[in-house]
Amino acid sequence: MTSLSIFFQQLINGLSLGSIYALIALGYTMVYGIVKLINFAHGDIMMMGSYAAYFILVAVGPTPFGFIFAIFTAMVFSACLGMGIEQLAYRPLRNAPRLNSLITAIAVELILQNLMRVLPFVGPDPRQFPTVKVTPINLGAVQIDGIKALVIVAxxxxxxxxxxxxxxxxxxxxxxxxSFDMPAASLMGINVNKTISLTFAIGSMLAGAAGVLYATAYPMIDPTMGYMPGLKAFVAAVLGGIGSIPGAMIGGLLLGVTETxxxxYGPSAYADAISFGILILILLVKPTGILGKKTVVKV
Known part of the structure; x- marks a missing residue:
């Protein structure tokens, strides 16, 4: 393979990984845009979606129909989980100081991880994720992995x-x-609680889908698998501009391509450090992120 084809292959790998980061980052940025909450349990919702898909694929087999059914089930399960977490853990603290909600989010993250570790049908040991067979795509001298293409397209x-x-x-x-003005929206007849719950549901659905795609591309799952992708997706959301949906997409793709x-081409052991270092440089130049907007706080 020529150097150009190798670069193109790495670029495809980066877009595949970045698109997964983008899906997870969208959940972070949607929730923050409405309730100004960093939902650190979001990466573990991704993990729960992966396990939901795992049990479906084990039951029906890794066929194209099985994969579609598994990703649909993971999205529905994750949506219900996200709505339940919002109603039980976050809604009672909506008017409390933000630090309370932040600590609660970390607690929910730890609860989900350890719950999966102690469940007898899950356990702490990694499991091989059933993957579907996808035909590689040949573009001249470059062969694109079918799984990577599937992840990007989905x-x-x-x-x-x-x-x-x-x-x-x-x-x-x-x-x-x-997101623009919660009290005014409530006065105009919008059901704020229902809207926030739907926001959590949609963000969690995307996290569930990202969990299935991540497990398909990197077929090994365990109860802590959502921690690092969730953290990097948060970085992607901040990089693109927290609260901006297009920013989360751009931030995820940039982070994935950079990491790959x-x-x-560089010291792979320092890939994570370099990714976080780029975030620091971006925030030093533009603290609101790539597409973030400055906010004026009235005192």
């Missing part, structure tokens, strides 16, 4: 659907109104 479709929901539906308009290129 992620792009989900991001397009989210963009349509947010910009062109009644639910999306309500979400944008609550560093591993391919």
């Amino acid at each position: 992620s792009v479709i989900l991001m397009i659907v989210l963009t349509i929901i947010v910009n062109y539906t009644k639910v999306g308009k309500a979400m944008r109104a609550v 290129l560093v591993k391919g």
Whole structure:
């Protein structure tokens, strides 16, 4: 393979990984945009979605139909889990200081991880994730892994659907109104609790789908698998501009491509450090992130 084809292969790998980061980052940025909460349990919702898909694929087999059914089940399960977490853990603290909600989010993260570790049908040991067979795509001298292509295509479709929901539906308009001014939205007849719950549901659905795609591309799952992807997705959300949906998409793709290129051409052991270092440099130059907007706080 020529150096150009190797670079193109690394770029595809980076886009595949970055699209997964973007899906997870969208959940972070949607929730923060409405309730100003960093939901650190978001990466573990991704992990729960992976396990939901795992049990479906074990039962029906790693066929194309099984994969579609598994990702649908993971998204529904993750949506219900996200709504339950919001109602039980976050809603009672909505008017409390932000530090309380932040500590609660970390507690929920630890609860989900350790719950999966002690469940008898899960346990702490890693499991091999059943993967579907996808035919590689040949583009001249470059061969694109079918799984990587599947991850990119599925992620792009989900991001397009989210963009349509947010910009062109009644639910999306309500979400944008609550994000802009929650008290005014409530006075205008918008059900704030329902809107926030739907926001958690949509963000968690994307995390569940990302969990299935991540496990398909890197077929090994365990109860702590969501920690590092969740942390990097948070970095991607901040990098793109926390609260900005397009920013989360761009931040995820940039982080994935950067991480992959560093591993391919540089000291791979320092890939994570370099990724976080780029975040620090971006925030020093533009503290609001790439597409973030400055906010004025009235005192």
